[in-house]
Amino acid sequence: MFKRYCLMLMMPAWLISQACWADAEAEVHKLQQQWAQANYTLQGKPQLEAYDALLLSAEQAKSAYPDDAGVLIWSGIIQSSYAGVKGGLGALKYAKASKKDLEQAMEIDANALEGSAYTSLGTLYFKVPGWPLGFGDDDKAKQLLTQALKVNPQGIDPNYFYAEYLKEEGHYKAAGSYYQKALQAPSRPGRPLADAGRRKEIQNALNDIRNKLN
Template sequence: MKWMMFLLASVIAAPLWAGDIDSDLAGIQARWAEIQYQLPEDKKEKAFEDLAGQAQGFVDAYPDRAEPLIWQGIVLSTYAGAKGGLGALGLVKDARKSLEKALEIDPAALEGSAYTSLGSLYYQVPGWPLGFGDDDKARQYLLRALELNPDGIDPNYFYADFLIEQDQPERAREYLNKALNAPERPNRPLADSGRRQEIRSKLESL
């Protein structure tokens, strides 16, 4: 009986994919934004862990599409940030694999978001021997993202953040201002609002 109850609970907890990739993508994006920008810090790790399971289901439902892999990479990388420590290294390696596979399928998917996410991983993850961090690769991926989406909020924000890490605050300010004035994304108001707050905080710190 306990085993049957566990199975039933698992079925109820599992996401019901709509069979429409745009609707399913919107659900993952909305939940990510809620966790990232509305949950208290001590709740984020568990919430991202749960969302990572949903992201795997999203990938399984659309195995030939790049978009689920991109968002699996994004979820795993932010889960790693919430988790922290050495335990996060396995997550960022898995995130990199998902993003690289997305590039193999469709490099231009979601306006080149795989390049943005890979670039952010390469400058934020420690270098050898702990991790795979590499500033040259970070720059390469981030610039490619900007080629594909020059006015986007995320590629401009992450390239600016990379420039801050490279001790180039004036160049970073240019890209932060461009990110702040980026067009709003349909159906992503919470993500845009949260990102703009991050942008303002970085501009104030420069």
């Protein structure tokens, strides 16, 4: 440890910064993989236990890289996903923690990870109940989700979650077009499980819309 510290002292500042960025990027990738496993391969008690471990991993990542937007975004995603799995009033605590992480990430770099903070925060705003129970706000949701599409117009997540918003608002035909666009989105490098899980969700949503329109 001491040897590594001494070597870092001898390195140029830009090289140290680059090394830290690479470490943070690796941490983000690890969180992404763990999240996909918890979200798409587990259910019930095993899923809750996996999320408990994932929440701890996210906290450790934030402690190590407190100013990295990508780490904060994924901490926010994990918190919001856990809120969805947990459900009930107890979930609001995690939704609020997610909101805090995502807003902090946006202060650092709003376009990090192709605007994922816009997508995730926008989704929170239409999923969480409004006042007096929560902070939900459909207008803010639309604003954030449309901004996410400006940053990453072809991405699977911004199109999927905007479709989810439109579906929630009862705009089924418009939602269907965005689900289709999400379905045609290019695969994300290193995220086959997440892509497969998301595409399954899209197909289920499209089937639901067809039933509503028939």
